Amino acid sequence: MSKSDKMNQDYIKDLLDRYLKEETSAEENQLVERWFERSLNPDPVWQKLDPLQKEQWLSTVFAAIKGTINSNKPNLIVKKPRKYLWYKIAGAAAALLISFSFYFGWQTIKNKVLIPDLATVSVGEHQKKQLILADGSQVWLNASAELRYPKSFSGKTREIYLVGEAYFDIQHDDSKPFLIHTGKITTTVLGTAFNIKEDQNSHTIEVTVTRGKVRVADKGKVLGILTPNRQLSFNLLSRISTEKMVDAKAVIAWQDPDILFDDITFADAALQLQEYFHVKIAFRNERLKNCRFSGKALNGDNIEKILKVICAFNNASWQTKPDGTIIIDGPGCN
Numbered sequence: 001m002s003k004s005d006k007m008n009q010d011y012i013k014d015l016l017d018r019y020l021k022e023e024t025s026a027e028e029n030q031l032v033e034r035w036f037e038r039s040l041n042p043d044p045v046w047q048k049l050d051p052l053q054k055e056q057w058l059s060t061v062f063a064a065i066k067g068t069i070n071s072n073k074p075n076l077i078v079k080k081p082r083k084y085l086w087y088k089i090a091g092a093a094a095a096l097l098i099s100f101s102f103y104f105g106w107q108t109i110k111n112k113v114l115i116p117d118l119a120t121v122s123v124g125e126h127q128k129k130q131l132i133l134a135d136g137s138q139v140w141l142n143a144s145a146e147l148r149y150p151k152s153f154s155g156k157t158r159e160i161y162l163v164g165e166a167y168f169d170i171q172h173d174d175s176k177p178f179l180i181h182t183g184k185i186t187t188t189v190l191g192t193a194f195n196i197k198e199d200q201n202s203h204t205i206e207v208t209v210t211r212g213k214v215r216v217a218d219k220g221k222v223l224g225i226l227t228p229n230r231q232l233s234f235n236l237l238s239r240i241s242t243e244k245m246v247d248a249k250a251v252i253a254w255q256d257p258d259i260l261f262d263d264i265t266f267a268d269a270a271l272q273l274q275e276y277f278h279v280k281i282a283f284r285n286e287r288l289k290n291c292r293f294s295g296k297a298l299n300g301d302n303i304e305k306i307l308k309v310i311c312a313f314n315n316a317s318w319q320t321k322p323d324g325t326i327i328i329d330g331p332g333c334n
């Protein structure tokens with residue numbers, strides 16, 4: 001299967017899943033409901049399928065759609081089903097696809113529904129990038145992040161797709177909610193500023209709010225509603241979420257060209273450095289974490305220079321372990 005085919009199949013699957021969770025737009029609702037009206041109402045069948053059966057059914061749907069591209073007549077190949085359930089599924093899929101081909105036309109669906117006009121921005125491993133979306137919303141992408149977004153927001157929602165970490169400052173619009181899809185997690189806002197971080201190594205997604213309010217959901221189930229300095233962490237393996245208070249400025253420090261330490265603890269400063277330089281920092285002496293100081297590291301300063309100054313302030317020393325972890329030690333502040 002080509003990359004384009006896989007994207008189309010994933011979009012169909014996502015559309016049907018979102019319809020069942022009542023997350024689709026009015027235009028998408030009309031499309032799906034027309035499918036169901038013209039295919040003997042397969043909706044009850046779909047809801048009873050397990051994930052594997054859904055995947056198989058959607059594969060059948062997608063294969064049949066492709067078969068109608070260069071044909072003026074619907075071609076239907078009937079295979080003897082092994083189970084009555086699959087007989088119903090195949091019949092529904094066939095009816096769905098016939099109406100798909102005749103009523104809408106493949107090119108119309110391809111251009112307007114199945115393949116949204118999305119631009120893609122990918123950021124290099126040691127780079128960062130800022131962009132402004134069509135509605136004026138601003139996005140800062142961290143290293144190795146990828147963002148897919150429409151060139152214009154013409155529907156009743158503003159929806160984009162994120163892989164990795166990004167900071168958002170969203171233009172307020174009551175009539176057009178802004179949705180960020182990070183895997184199966186959806187973050188919904190009206191107008192606010194917040195950070196989303198997808199960590200594929202630890203299998204977590206973190207959402208941190210600096211201004212306004214956001215709603216975070218997993219497949220339609222609301223996990224939490226966040227306000228400033230609140231962070232929700234969701235484990236993609238256990239499907240468990242936790243929420244806590246954080247220093248949002250420290251979390252989003254990676255997108256600032258300079259690093260400002262404004263009367264913060266050594267622990268918070270370490271968090272900023274971790275986010276900015278993509279390193280791991282640990283304390284051998286826990287007392288050091290509570291030492292407070294102020295200062296500023298300029299864009300271009302390396303982490304060794306910054307640590308040298310900070311440790312001097314806080315009566316501490318540092319060393320780098322073979323695995324790259326930075327260990328802070330010393331008697332600490334008075």
